[in-house]
Amino acid sequence: MSRHRTTRQRGSSANMLMTASASAGDDHSDSAQDPLPSWNEGATKQAIIDFVADVTREDSPHFEPRDRRIAVFDNDGTLWVEQPMYAQMDFALEELRKVLPLHPEWRDRQPFKAAIEADFETLLKEGARNLQILVGALYAGTTPDQFDRLAAEWLAAAVHPRFERRYTELVYQPMREVMAYFRANGFKTFIVTGGGAEFVRAFAEQTYDAPPEEVIGSGIITRFESRDGRADLYRFADVDFVDEGPGKPVGIESHIGRRPIAAFGNSDGDLEMLEYTTGASGRRLGLIVRHTDAAREYAYDKGSPVGHLERALEGASSNGWIIADMRRDWRVIFPFDGA
Amino acid sequence: MSRHRTTRQRGSSANMLMTASASAGDDHSDSAQDPLPSWNEGATKQAIIDFVADVTREDSPHFEPRDRRIAVFDNDGTLWVEQPMYAQMDFALEELRKVLPLHPEWRDRQPFKAAIEADFETLLKEGARNLQILVGALYAGTTPDQFDRLAAEWLAAAVHPRFERRYTELVYQPMREVMAYFRANGFKTFIVTGGGAEFVRAFAEQTYDAPPEEVIGSGIITRFESRDGRADLYRFADVDFVDEGPGKPVGIESHIGRRPIAAFGNSDGDLEMLEYTTGASGRRLGLIVRHTDAAREYAYDKGSPVGHLERALEGASSNGWIIADMRRDWRVIFPFDGA
Incomplete structure (x- = not known):
């Protein structure tokens, strides 16, 4: 062809x-x-x-x-x-800390527990899946357009802990x-x-x-x-x-x-x-x-x-x-x- | 942005x-x-x-x-x-007729039965899904490269029943x-x-x-x-x-x-x-x-x-x-x- x-x-x-x-x-x-x-x-x-x-x-x-x-x-x-962590993980952990009071049940459920405890070994044991589980749970109900805006806003503001740059x-x-x-x-x-x-x-x-x-x-x-x-x-x-x-x-x-x-x-x-x-x-x-x-x-x-x-x-x-x-x-x- | x-x-x-x-x-x-x-x-x-x-x-x-x-x-x-039917359906039905002797169990199982009987009403009742079920079953085990060649070969040869053109x-x-x-x-x-x-x-x-x-x-x-x-x-x-x-x-x-x-x-x-x-x-x-x-x-x-x-x-x-x-x-x- x-x-x-x-x-x-x-x-x-x-x-x-x-x-x-x-x-x-x-x-x-x-x-x-x-x-x-x-x-x-x-x-x-x-x-x-x-x-x-x-x-x-x-x-x-x-x-x-x-x-x-x-x-x-x-x-x-x-x-x-x-x-020290994927940018998207930083994004998810910040949101998780914010909404955790509304979801006390997450404290004892994986992968939320590992995320809350910054236990990356457990969190990443199965690769990228757990991070996607977190992001899925945290942003359920948004439209892709809304999610795009939230991600763009976060990226415009967040700063890397060592390099102090976006x-x-x-x-x-x-x-x-x-x-x-x-x-x-x-x-x-x-x-x-x-x-x-x-x-x-x-x-x-x-x-x-x-x-x-x-x-x-x-x-x-x-x-x-x-x-x-x-x-x-x-x-x-x-x-x-x-x-x-x-x-x-x-x-x-x-x-x-x-x-x-x-x-x-x-x-x-x-x-x-x-x-x-x-x-x-x-x-x-x-x-x-x-x-x-x-x-x-x-x-x-x-x-x-x-x-x-x-x-x-x-x-x-x-x-x-x-x-x-x-x-x-x-x-x-x-x-x-x-x- | x-x-x-x-x-x-x-x-x-x-x-x-x-x-x-x-x-x-x-x-x-x-x-x-x-x-x-x-x-x-x-x-x-x-x-x-x-x-x-x-x-x-x-x-x-x-x-x-x-x-x-x-x-x-x-x-x-x-x-x-x-x-009178989707080209891909023609493609699947031709293959189905060819391999049917190897799969006698399909004669009584939907959507294969409807396909064999050219019962499009039943076959298309749920839209495109049944056609994909057929194609999935018929070409399981091929690589995408092999499937591409099989489809291209079929398209080069198949002729539309009314217009008698590819x-x-x-x-x-x-x-x-x-x-x-x-x-x-x-x-x-x-x-x-x-x-x-x-x-x-x-x-x-x-x-x-x-x-x-x-x-x-x-x-x-x-x-x-x-x-x-x-x-x-x-x-x-x-x-x-x-x-x-x-x-x-x-x-x-x-x-x-x-x-x-x-x-x-x-x-x-x-x-x-x-x-x-x-x-x-x-x-x-x-x-x-x-x-x-x-x-x-x-x-x-x-x-x-x-x-x-x-x-x-x-x-x-x-x-x-x-x-x-x-x-x-x-x-x-x-x-x-x-x-």
Whole structure:
């Protein structure tokens, strides 16, 4: 089947992806400009550039037409900070503390109890599901439009405990450059997050130039119903889908309907997405962001319940996945570092 | 929140959307060329053109920025022929007849029994669900890639009983012009089908210039598993989601994450999608394709189990939905009519 070519042109907000001191290349992959100025020179940066050249040069044996150029990015820990806790967890815990007096029964019920006690080990034992259970219960009865406003308001006000900046400032500049670089080379990019799709959509367009339909995430049961004479969508308490681990390939197929050729993750929750992406024949890219920089960001892997990285790291060499070592490979971490 | 502008440029295959004798306008909504040459002059055509002008002219009080320009299209009966049975039903019944000797237990079990007996009344009593149950059972164990090939092969060979053409030739030229016209005016277009997303994706790119991620549809449970040492996605028998009736707004929110401002349907299965789209404040377009042309296509509404149209038609005037009367409004029906 011949598939058409789509060229996506991003507007003025694409400039937001650049640091003041660096531009991220133009639409030509053979540009003399450095498309990844926040990456240190070395094998990791070169592997990313080689991959893009290999799949986009028409004379390459690994050439992929534009409709096959799908790249998927995990969010927490891959595109922005996830320590000491996921932003969405901070969002949920703040609301939980607020409404707890109305729900005394939650004090002895999991996962509420673990959340109240900040027992992350218990809370995250089953990955992203418990966080979605919390968010489902806390925002049941809102419409998606209302939820979007509440999330956006919280994100505009909340401050990260260590960096004392808004979460949306704590995005990784090197990864924003990768997203812009891939898009400039004809890729469609999607965020594939274990977090709630509606939470991430509340900031993804402004922060990553990713419109809502390019965000795939966990979901809460939503129904279209008439209430008070007005038909609308309403959120229910129950979890519909957990977009994590083996759920990520499922979410990708359901949403995109095509197997990606490049995947970026940082934890065991991304293992199956990496396997799915690089498991097919052809030139494929799998990359794991490794948090090795306690001074500028955080250093953690298998010891951390947040962003637990163990099995995916063990599988990296046999699968040919690249490790982006934050301390070694990233010249700057955050956009404001370059200013 | 300021949202970025995205311009989508469609490639050479956009030409496929035009008849040989007519071009569908260019990127300027004020073009002197007729963007809808297959539509007869009249109130319906004018209402579509007025809507597009109203939401795209910067000096219009109803101006909508590009990121808000989302248009959704039902498929069966709105973009292509659905009589005497949905193409996907034809696809399933052919496979069912083939494998029935291996599944004698299906002869007395619904919905298989109704399908075997071509009892569409029973089969479609609960809308699209039974058809998905059939397709789920028939293709359990295949990967999405395998299913895509099987569907594409079937579509390349199957012939419509009355028109003796492939189903993909039996698309409505006037609606293809609407899709192209909306895209040329900065709209993102999505197909929102009660049919299986993976079935419709097998032809949507070639037929409608709609890549897989712009197709939202019913879904079968799919899991990422290792079988024979190979990890991949596999289809299971059970229905995951029915994208019909109140399911359509749910599918739209889950997939697009934004409320559309224009919706096109033809049956009661599109009622809630129309309500959701036009229920918000601002300039909105709801359009119902009415099958009134027994000579050139079919004439049916509330008497037909396929494409049953009753409640949506009753709600049209109070909701301001436009009726596209096929006999009156469409100069040609199929692309080959214009040749």
